[in-house]
Amino acid sequence: MTFADQNLRRLPIFAALSDTERRDIASAASLRCLARGESAFSEGAQVDEFFLIVSGHVKLSRAGAHRDAVILQIEHPGEPLGPTGDAQGRRQTTTATVLRDCTLAVWPMASWSRFLLDMPGLAMGLLQVIERRLAVTQDRLIEMACLDVPRRIAHLILRLIDQAGRHEEDSIRVDFPITRQDIAALTGTTLHSASRILTHWERQRIIGGGRRELLVRNVPALVDLATARAAAPETS
Amino acid sequence: MTFADQNLRRLPIFAALSDTERRDIASAASLRCLARGESAFSEGAQVDEFFLIVSGHVKLSRAGAHRDAVILQIEHPGEPLGPTGDAQGRRQTTTATVLRDCTLAVWPMASWSRFLLDMPGLAMGLLQVIERRLAVTQDRLIEMACLDVPRRIAHLILRLIDQAGRHEEDSIRVDFPITRQDIAALTGTTLHSASRILTHWERQRIIGGGRRELLVRNVPALVDLATARAAAPETS
DNA sequence: AGGCCTCTTTGCGCTTCGGCAAACAATTCG
DNA sequence: CGAATTGTTTGCCGAAGCGCAAAGAGGCCT
Numbered sequence: 001m002t003f004a005d006q007n008l009r010r011l012p013i014f015a016a017l018s019d020t021e022r023r024d025i026a027s028a029a030s031l032r033c034l035a036r037g038e039s040a041f042s043e044g045a046q047v048d049e050f051f052l053i054v055s056g057h058v059k060l061s062r063a064g065a066h067r068d069a070v071i072l073q074i075e076h077p078g079e080p081l082g083p084t085g086d087a088q089g090r091r092q093t094t095t096a097t098v099l100r101d102c103t104l105a106v107w108p109m110a111s112w113s114r115f116l117l118d119m120p121g122l123a124m125g126l127l128q129v130i131e132r133r134l135a136v137t138q139d140r141l142i143e144m145a146c147l148d149v150p151r152r153i154a155h156l157i158l159r160l161i162d163q164a165g166r167h168e169e170d171s172i173r174v175d176f177p178i179t180r181q182d183i184a185a186l187t188g189t190t191l192h193s194a195s196r197i198l199t200h201w202e203r204q205r206i207i208g209g210g211r212r213e214l215l216v217r218n219v220p221a222l223v224d225l226a227t228a229r230a231a232a233p234e235t236s
Numbered sequence: 237m238t239f240a241d242q243n244l245r246r247l248p249i250f251a252a253l254s255d256t257e258r259r260d261i262a263s264a265a266s267l268r269c270l271a272r273g274e275s276a277f278s279e280g281a282q283v284d285e286f287f288l289i290v291s292g293h294v295k296l297s298r299a300g301a302h303r304d305a306v307i308l309q310i311e312h313p314g315e316p317l318g319p320t321g322d323a324q325g326r327r328q329t330t331t332a333t334v335l336r337d338c339t340l341a342v343w344p345m346a347s348w349s350r351f352l353l354d355m356p357g358l359a360m361g362l363l364q365v366i367e368r369r370l371a372v373t374q375d376r377l378i379e380m381a382c383l384d385v386p387r388r389i390a391h392l393i394l395r396l397i398d399q400a401g402r403h404e405e406d407s408i409r410v411d412f413p414i415t416r417q418d419i420a421a422l423t424g425t426t427l428h429s430a431s432r433i434l435t436h437w438e439r440q441r442i443i444g445g446g447r448r449e450l451l452v453r454n455v456p457a458l459v460d461l462a463t464a465r466a467a468a469p470e471t472s
Numbered sequence: 473a474g475g476c477c478t479c480t481t482t483g484c485g486c487t488t489c490g491g492c493a494a495a496c497a498a499t500t501c502g
Numbered sequence: 503c504g505a506a507t508t509g510t511t512t513g514c515c516g517a518a519g520c521g522c523a524a525a526g527a528g529g530c531c532t
Contacts (some may be wrong), residue, residue: 062374064382072374085363093371120356127321127363134370135329138298138308141373144380145424146300149489180510188381190490195511211498211509385519416480429519431481447479447528 007054011078013129016121025115025122029105036177040081040096040104047090050112051081056102057164057176060094061185071185073136074099074176076164084126086113100176144188150197152187154226157207161216170217177212201225243290247314249365252357261351261358265341272413276317276332276340283326286348287317292338293400293412296330297421307421309372310335310412312400320362322349336412380424386433388423390462393443397452406453413448437461 008014008022017025031054034040040051043062055077061069072094075081081096081104088109107115116123143152157174166175184194201207206222209215216222244250244258253261267290270276276287279298291313297305308330311317317332317340324345343351352359379388393410402411420430437443442458445451452458 062378064378066382070378070381072377083367085360085367093374116360117356120353120359123356123359123363124321124352127359127366130363130366130370131319131321134366134373137370137373137377138329141308141377141380141424142298142300142306144377145306145421146302179508188377191510192491192512193489195509196489199511415478426520427480428482428521431479432519435481 011052013052013080013122013125016125017119018121021119021121025107025119028111028115029107032104032106034098034102034104036098036101038098040098041092043092043095045092047083047087047092048109049082050084050107050109051096052105053077053079053081054103054105056104057099058096058102059099059182060096062094068181069095069185070188071182073133074160074163074186080126080129084130085123086116088113099178149187149189149193151226152189153183153194153197154222156183156187157214157216158219158222158226160214161219165216168215171208171215172219173209173213173215178214179212183214247288249288249316249358249361252361253355254357257355257357261343261355264347264351265343268340268342270334270338270340272334272337274334276334277328279328279331281328283319283323283328284345285318286320286343286345287332288341289313289315289317290339290341292340293335294332294338295335295418296332298330304417305331305421306424307418309369310396310399310422316362316365320366321359322352324349335414385423385425385429387462388425389419389430389433390458392419392423393450393452394455394458394462396450397455401452404451407444407451408455409445409449409451414450415448419450 058075059071060073061071064070160174161172164175165172180195181191184191206218294311295307296309297307300306396410397408400411401408416431417427420427442454
């Protein structure tokens with residue numbers, strides 16, 4: 001009841017629903033605001049709520065072996081968080097950390113399960129979303145398998161500006177704070193390697209940005225780096 | 237109508253359906269038999285059918301950059317193949333190659349879409365399956381990011397015997413033919429590295445098997461290799 | 473049986489990248 | 503306003519594992 005079902009209409013996961021259904025769903029939601037660094041849920045916790053990002057950006061990470069956490073994906077407004085199917089009794093497999101002050105729509109898992117059963121279109125919408133998410137994860141798996149670190153980072157940055165790029169004068173800004181550490185955790189490398197590579201590209205004016213910022217100045221060059229066969233290691 | 241809906245009852249994707257619904261679905265299916273090496277579909281082709289593995293094993297691969305194809309997953313009896321949601325007009329993102337003589341149940345995409353709309357439980361069942369598949373892909377992504385090649389291979393083998401292990405006298409056999417090249421493509425390494433590692437483990441009698449065979453003789457040792465901190469590189 | 477073809481093994485050099493160590497810079501906090 | 507915290511840069515070393523090259527080995531086909 002707290003946020004207009006006007007907004008729900010645009011979301012792909014609600015695309016197949018009727019107005020009445022959307023209204024029912026909207027009226028069962030509550031809103032929750034989280035600040036940067038807070039978590040919506042943590043790896044291993046009971047799944048007892050269903051989340052949808054209204055505004056802000058959230059990273060989903062998991063602790064892997066000895067290295068620091070690996071980031072599985074970054075989610076943007078309109079995307080659901082956590083298991084979307086009937087997850088009664090299951091546990092979260094990831095930790096959801098807010099990158100930028102964030103509003104979430106929250107449903108108790110029990111009501112969500114009921115919606116899933118009562119509204120045939122809902123599961124179909126979710127199916128599309130999860131299938132797309134699977135496709136993205138598969139893309140990243142292939143990148144990890146086939147590409148060296150610089151190319152993986154180039155692909156990542158292109159994906160980031162595609163998902164959350166904001167145009168500025170002569171460049172595109174990733175419009176949420178992201179650290180070098182995050183970039184490393186997204187590409188399966190170390191902070192140090194990521195830093196080296198980004199600094200190098202910054203010298204060539206391909207990218208820019210300061211602490212926690214990332215902006216792309218030269219998209220074609222980046223596409224080139226992502227695709228090309230060899231990387232030029234020398235600075236000047 | 238060619239295969240008993242008895243069998244459909246057990247499959248997770250049909251779990252939520254009524255008997256009548258299952259019968260309708262079963263009666264719309266046709267069966268297709270494929271020999272080892274044949275493909276159910278290829279990367280880039282129009283999606284115009286929905287597949288379910290009745291028997292046999294299928295590998296889903298995608299061509300990645302320069303290196304040979306990467307295997308995204310190996311699917312076993314009972315699992316669906318390809319996009320499961322309404323995929324009218326989309327294209328296959330993977331190539332499905334049969335590893336072992338195989339029977340597939342096939343539905344025209346048009347009928348499948350109709351089933352999805354008419355039977356609320358169907359999309360929910362698929363959602364569960366795809367969500368699990370996403371989880372597995374995420375696990376692999378993390379392995380790729382955090383583990384060295386030997387450990388990735390150890391994890392892979394454990395996963396294989398878990399999914400398709402057949403107990404023999406004093407060992408467990410992966411009950412479909414798999415090459416070293418496949419193992420490399422599943423773990424994001426090269427045929428050569430994979431061969432070296434497997435040969436080494438074979439000398440220690442941890443694993444065994446000949447051409448296209450893989451059997452595990454010492455599961456605990458393998459678990460150890462998958463988990464442990466350091467790898468012993470020396471042969472004898 | 474012979475030959476082809478696929479699959480596997482093995483050796484060696486070289487590059488990429490991770491690990492370690494240590495400054496440096498920007499922010500926040502007391 | 504200085505100190506602590508957090509994020510970033512950089513250099514050096516060593517090793518994991520990839521690329522290249524080539525030889526075995528087991529099957530399959532005619």
